[in-house]
Amino acid sequence: MDERVAAAAYAAAWAAVGRAPESAGRAVFRHLADRSWRTHDEGTRGLERNLRRLVGPGATDAQLRALSRAGMRSYMRYFYEMFRLSAMTPERILGDTRATGVETLEKAIADGRGAVVALPHMGNWDHAGAWITLRGIPLTTVAQRVRPESLYRRFTAHRESLGMEVLPLTGGAVGTVGTLTRRLRDGGLVCLLADRDINGTGVEVELFGEAARVPTGPAALAMNTGAALLPVSLWYDGPHWCIRIHDEVPVAEGATRSERIRRTSQDLVRVFEGAIAEHPEDWHMLQPVFVSDLDADRALRARREAGAAPEAPTRAGGRAG
Template identity: 65%
Template sequence: MRPATTDRAVAAAYSLGWALVRHLPERVGRWAFTRIADHTWRRRPSGVRQLEANLRRLLGPEATQAELRALSRASVRSYLRYWYELFRLPAMDPGDLLDRTLSSGVDRLEAHLAAGRGVVAALPHMGNWDHAGAWITLRGFPLTTVAERLRPETLFRRFTAVREGLGMEVLPLTGGTANTAGTLARRLRAGGLVCLLADRDLTAQGVEVTFFGERARMPAGPAALALSTGAALMPVSLWFDGPHWGIRVHEEIAPPSHGDRASRIRAMTQELACVFEQEIAAHPEDWHMMQPVFTADLTGPTDGAGR
């Protein structure tokens, strides 16, 4: 069990980040977070080592150690950009947020919602999904999402409050008073938008898929919800493009016409994994996966720097 003093220190550090970033000039803030990223990368803590183990699958065995380290450095910098922008999001000008977003395919998602059909938007840990959530709510489409419960509890409540302040409904993955899966299903049946991170299984009940040529575990929830509610399952990929944010909404993953429920969920999740694989390969530096995903890594020690 982590000491209470550590929890208080973590909460204080994040609170300081929120307080300072809003008042720093953007140029200074981005410079500072890049320096933090480089310091973390050089120290090579367990999260960075796991990131490199994941990126090794993407690069393949022929990549040199220098190539792997260069990619992991870019990824850690991208990850710290995510954190900088999360701290700054509540103070960002909505017009600037909209103007700096480059999107494609969002018309398909919005057409389903306008017609009263729910959408499950499934995202990998890429780019800045908190920005994407704020962006879609600014376009007039509120969303519901699920957050992994963090320690200490005050930190979890702070993250939840920030996201709710941006227009999102946030449900806890565990420990809530309501049935999270049931609430998500109700939102979808009512024609709502549910956004879920879907490239890492947190429940130990996920689906095994083939991902970058290896077995990996991904959550069954997105496909299961789409199947049970009739909502559209739509992969969404995110990346950074200079000062801009890239968002791509992919075609709906339709349920197979044959097979039992479990086999249909497996097939849909595998198709989701294939889209993620394609998009991560196109923007590898913006994949911030510092936890085990591949089955071969799940039996070893894990590091929790989760979001």
């Protein structure tokens, strides 16, 4: 989609969703999800490639397709609620949330340790950010810089309006890592999505029995600052938003810094595996995360940039069911 068209579409969605009746808005976004699923578009195929690793080779194509349909509906529910979140009352955000383990987070903040909350792309992470700030704990997070710049600024302003401090993943005037470190050493809360290596500097771990790449930031920040590293999983239960703050993942021992980060990241991913397996329809991972898919994706982009005709995808390259 053209960048200007995309920016205009997002702006229109933000304006329309806040005004439209909720039942009508949810119906529209469910229709969009079903249309993407029926046409088996790129996003749906990417979701199915990832879900295939979770359900294993024993699942039928029909079972995978049913799961991906539920997944696309959950994904579009996230977008609908993200657009509408600023119009929701604090009473709604707090009252319709079912959370466990919050005392673990609150203790880390009260003790002055600070906390690195690491989340997979599950449920509604924007809602979770609004929820915790409404409970009196401000947070700092990092956002991928999307194009056009106007769209990135809109996303940033939206999250800042909910009480979050948002730093750019790249291209910021002030060093993002340094700012995150200061927030943690001051006993603050840093929240990071942690199941996809966006900038290509992550570490290889095992996820659902296969090599995948995840960012090193959560483990490195916890190791450098002594902050508690807390995995958090998110999912939907009917009209409710569900949040589970898991037990702290201790920084692993190791002979080298890189080995400690890798082991800690693997321990973190083990928690993600269990959470995703319990609520697979709420894992919104449409992009490549497994190494074989990342390699195939890079090869395809290289061929496109070179002007070569792409080869037909093979199952070894991660073709969806």
